[in-house]
Structures are given as C-alpha cells and as structure tokens.
Amino acid sequence: MSKVKRKVKVIKIDVDKCNGCRACEVVCSAFHATPKYSSNNPERSRIRIVHDALKDIYIPVYAGEYAKAECAGRDKYVIDGKEYDECTFCRASCPSRAIFKEPDSGLPLKCDMCEDDPPQEEPLCVQWCLSDALTYEEKEEEIEEEEQPKEMEVSLGSLIDKFGLDKVTSAVTRMSQKD
Ligand code: SF4
Ligand code: SF4
8 A cells, every 4th residue: 555745734822921902713703714814703713712710721622523412421620620521622622511502503613724715825723823822833744645534524414314405515515616
C-alpha cells in the first residue's frame, strides 16, 4: 500500500491563557454568516467558550463531528481543584445540548479551519485571540493512501440519517442561493 503525505492543521488551546473575551466566537460567527460578516451571532460560531466566571473556568471548544445519539457518560473531571462536566470538553453536536447547531436550520456545525471561501491563511479565531490562548501550526504526516477519511460522505450520510434527504437538500439549496 502506498503512503501519501498530508498536511495536518493543529490549533493548540492553552486553557490557562483564555480570559473568556469571546472574540473568537464573534469573528467565527461573522465569517460564517450569510452574507459574510453581516452578523455575529455566537450561536453560529464553530468555537464556543464554556465558561463559569465564579469558578474561573473558560474552556474554548471546537465543533467536531455530529453525533446521532447522546452518550451515556456523565463523568466529572477535577483539575487543579476545579470540577468540570464531561460535556465541557466534548466537540460533538449532539441531542444533549444546544451548542454547535446552526440557529436557523438546526443543522450541526463543524469547524472548517476557515477554509470556506475565501480560505484564510491562519484561522480567524487564532488571529483574534489576543491572549495567545489559541495558536496555530501545520505539520506533515504520512498515511496509507486508502486510509484517507471520506469525511464529506460520512458527514452527509449522518445529516441525511438525522434530518432526511429533503431537509438537507433544501438547506444546501438555500445556502447556495444566499451567496
Ligand atoms: S479569543 Fe482567546 S481569550 Fe478570548 S475567549 Fe477566545 S480563546 Fe479565550
Ligand atoms: S478555525 Fe475558523 S471555522 Fe474553526 S472555529 Fe476558528 S474561526 Fe471558526
């Protein structure tokens, strides 16, 4: 099996440096508004800050894969004396919670690393994070050619399973007409 190189984009999150300013949510939601930069509703953001000011907890979380069902786990984590729910660190859009769902359509959101048109050289949330809680790097890794994930097919299949073909088709048609 032949090996291919692929570029891997990584955003490092330094939780200790996050001050909860939510600038990352503002710029992400504006970049993904239709038309672009016409609004800045944080509910449209692919990064959300899970926060509890009284406990000095600010956790940036990126929207990851859509999950059809909620998980059964409700573990607690205690880190440096602060207690966190398991959901705090989870990237999934799932039925258990309100975040990472597009507010108009209810469709799940996923971070696209700002590759949407026009693609950004560096993710906007990183550029707008003035406290350096978010930093960006690229690296190369070798993978077996056949192991490359068919991400778009998997995501589309999940969406159609949940919302039905008609709703997904009409959402895509609506989005393509707005631009
Ligand atoms: S911009 Fe940076 S400091 Fe502000 S909330 Fe987002 S991650 Fe935290
Ligand atoms: S990388 Fe881009 S799409 Fe992903 S959360 Fe940051 S601003 Fe949003």
